[in-house]
Amino acid sequence: MTDPSMTDSARVDRELRELADKQIALGEMRGTPAADPVNVPMIRHWLTALGDANPAYLDQGVAPPAMIQVWTMQGLRQDAKDRSPVDDMLAALQAHGYTGVVATNCEQTYHRYVRLGERLTPSTRFTSLVGPKRTALGEGYFATWNVTWYDEADEPVAEMMFRILKFRPRTGTAKPPETGRREPYPLRPAVNADTAFFWEGVQQGELRIQRCADCGELRHPPGPICPACRSTNRTHTVASGHGTVYSYVVHHHPPVPGRETPFVVAVVELPEGVRIVGNIVDCPTDAVSIGMSLRVTYRALDDELVLPMWAPGES
Incomplete structure (x- = not known):
C-alpha cells in the first residue's frame, strides 16, 4: 500500500530498494551454456583486433x-530464460529516469586458462544497490554484481565483479559563476604518477608518448613497467600529431554530460606505432571511415581541462 505522505523520490527509492533486495535474494543464477565452444577463429580475430602478436595462445591451445x-x-535477440538478476534491476533504474550509465569498477579473477573445445556457462549474482548518491554526473545509484564462468565439470575458471553508476543526466545549462569561469567539465581524466607527463604535455600542445628509458619501447596508455623488458625506467617522446582511424564507434545513447550526441570515439593509429583513443571533431559522423587521415587538435572543455581530439587532416 502506498503511503500518501511519501514524496515521489522516496517512493522510487523504496521501490528500487525492494527490488534490489529481491534480486539479491535470488542468489547465483546460471545462464545458458555458450552457443559455441572456445575456438581458434574467435581467438585469432581477438588477437588481430588488439594487435597481440603473442603466438603462445594458439600454440598452446588456450x-x-x-x-x-x-x-x-548474448546476441541481439535475448531469450527470456537468459535474463539475469541484473536485467530487471537495470530496467527499473532506466524506467525511473536513471538513463545514464558509466562503469566504475571491474575486478577480474582468472583461475586458469580456458582451452580449445571447452563450453563455458556464466552464472550471475546481484550483490548490492547503493544510493541515491549525488555525483558530478548527476544523482544516481551504484549497482554491483558478480559473474562466474564455469567449465563443463562445474569448476569456476574466471570471475568478474562489475560496478556501474546509473544516473539521471543533468538537464539544461548551469549558470556560470559570477567570476565568469566556466562550469567544470564533469568527465575528468584520472591524473597520477604514470600519466601526469601526458597531461602536462597536452597543456603545452604536445602529444607525449611514454618510452622505456632502457629498451626504447613506446607504449600507450602509460604504465609503470615496460611490457617488453620489464624496466621501470621511463621517459617520453613527442609524437608528430598525425594518425589514421583504426576503428571507431558513433555514440548515440545514453546521454553524456557535457556532450551533444551523436559523437565519434575512435582508436587512432599513430605512425610512431601506438594507438590512442579520442574523439573525432570538425567532421560529420557519417564522413568518418577506417583509414581516414587525422591530425591532433586541443580543445579546452573548461577553464582548466584541455583534451586532445582529432580532426580530418593529412597524416
Whole structure:
C-alpha cells in the first residue's frame, strides 16, 4: 500500500530498494551454456583486433584470459530464460529516469586458462544497490554484481565483479559563476604518477608518448613497467600529431554530460606505432571511415581541462 505522505523520490527509492533486495535474494543464477565452444577463429580475430602478436595462445591451445566474456555474450535477440538478476534491476533504474550509465569498477579473477573445445556457462549474482548518491554526473545509484564462468565439470575458471553508476543526466545549462569561469567539465581524466607527463604535455600542445628509458619501447596508455623488458625506467617522446582511424564507434545513447550526441570515439593509429583513443571533431559522423587521415587538435572543455581530439587532416 502506498503511503500518501511519501514524496515521489522516496517512493522510487523504496521501490528500487525492494527490488534490489529481491534480486539479491535470488542468489547465483546460471545462464545458458555458450552457443559455441572456445575456438581458434574467435581467438585469432581477438588477437588481430588488439594487435597481440603473442603466438603462445594458439600454440598452446588456450584463449587469452580477457576473452572470457566473449564466449558467453548474448546476441541481439535475448531469450527470456537468459535474463539475469541484473536485467530487471537495470530496467527499473532506466524506467525511473536513471538513463545514464558509466562503469566504475571491474575486478577480474582468472583461475586458469580456458582451452580449445571447452563450453563455458556464466552464472550471475546481484550483490548490492547503493544510493541515491549525488555525483558530478548527476544523482544516481551504484549497482554491483558478480559473474562466474564455469567449465563443463562445474569448476569456476574466471570471475568478474562489475560496478556501474546509473544516473539521471543533468538537464539544461548551469549558470556560470559570477567570476565568469566556466562550469567544470564533469568527465575528468584520472591524473597520477604514470600519466601526469601526458597531461602536462597536452597543456603545452604536445602529444607525449611514454618510452622505456632502457629498451626504447613506446607504449600507450602509460604504465609503470615496460611490457617488453620489464624496466621501470621511463621517459617520453613527442609524437608528430598525425594518425589514421583504426576503428571507431558513433555514440548515440545514453546521454553524456557535457556532450551533444551523436559523437565519434575512435582508436587512432599513430605512425610512431601506438594507438590512442579520442574523439573525432570538425567532421560529420557519417564522413568518418577506417583509414581516414587525422591530425591532433586541443580543445579546452573548461577553464582548466584541455583534451586532445582529432580532426580530418593529412597524416
